[in-house]
Amino acid sequence: MPISDADKERIAEAIAAAERRTAGEIVCVLARRSSDYAYVPPLLAALIALIAPWPLVFFTELGVRLILAIQILVFIGAALLFSLPPLRLALTPRFVKRERAHRAAIEQFFTRGVSATRDRTGVLIFVSLGERYARIVADEGIAAKIPQEDWRAALDLLLARVREGRIADGFVDAIGECARLLSKHVPPGGHEELPDRIYVI
Known part of the structure; x- marks a missing residue:
């Protein structure tokens, strides 16, 4: 209180x-x-997930399926991290x-x-x-x-x-x-x- x-x-x-x-x-x-700014974590996570595959495409030999799986994991991880209340407020x-x-x-x-x-x-x-x-x-x-x-x-x-x-x-x-x-x-x-x-x- x-x-x-x-x-x-x-x-x-x-x-x-x-x-x-x-x-x-x-x-x-x-x-x-x-x-509660609930929309901020998924928006930021989506932005990071969109960027994440490009270094993998240009600098690794990973297959498309693995890169897509990594992209999904990046989105989920970032969304969970950014959902922490202090971080969510700080990033807004x-x-x-x-x-x-x-x-x-x-x-x-x-x-x-x-x-x-x-x-x-x-x-x-x-x-x-x-x-x-x-x-x-x-x-x-x-x-x-x-x-x-x-x-x-x-x-x-x-x-x-x-x-x-x-x-x-x-x-x-x-x-x-x-x-x-x-x-x-x-x-x-x-x-x-x-x-x-x-x-x-």
């Missing part, structure tokens, strides 16, 4: 304290990773991981009901550990008042703590910074619409 129950409680308390300063609704999501191109993490953040924005608040004042704080990715997604009621670049300070705090292994501290600090921003543009009022909690997926 990336964070303890005590950490979850501390984050929930930080959200509750933040929402006393603003009508904005803050939701936190921590993902171990945004995808960075742009693919960022795109998948971004998509996961948007999915969580809708799944957790952040987009469904009455005045469209929801904010999602999303972290995906496997991809080393973090994002703050604000609904249109807030995005119209606070430009995306203003969330940078909260993201910097969050990422700095996560790099140090202090995930809960990162969320608490980011929540506090979000509350500071929100209180300027979305004053307190209304009623609680979303649970004060962090979702770990």
Whole structure:
């Protein structure tokens, strides 16, 4: 478990304290990773298996059947090796991981009901550990008042703590910074619409 129950409680308390300063609704999501990237091992293994026979064809006297058998073994071996989770994640191109993490953040924005608040004042704080990715997604009621670049300070705090292994501290600090921003543009009022909690997926 990336964070303890005590950490979850501390984050929930930080959200509750933040929402006393603003009508904005803050939701936190921590993902171990945004995808299993199951398609990466067979793709890479297929590429290696396509290349493997050529040195055998040009530099050995092996027969076609034996070369084809070696090619199949190379594919199976490479696919099994690349299926090891740390290696699979390391071999996935960075742009693919960022795109998948971004998509996961948007999915969580809708799944957790952040987009469904009455005045469209929801904010999602999303972290995906496997991809080393973090994002703050604000609904249109807030995005119209606070430009995306203003969330940078909260993201910097969050990422700095996560790099140090202090995930809960990162969320608490980011929540506090979000509350500071929100209180300027979305004053307190209304009623609680979303649970004060962090979702770990």
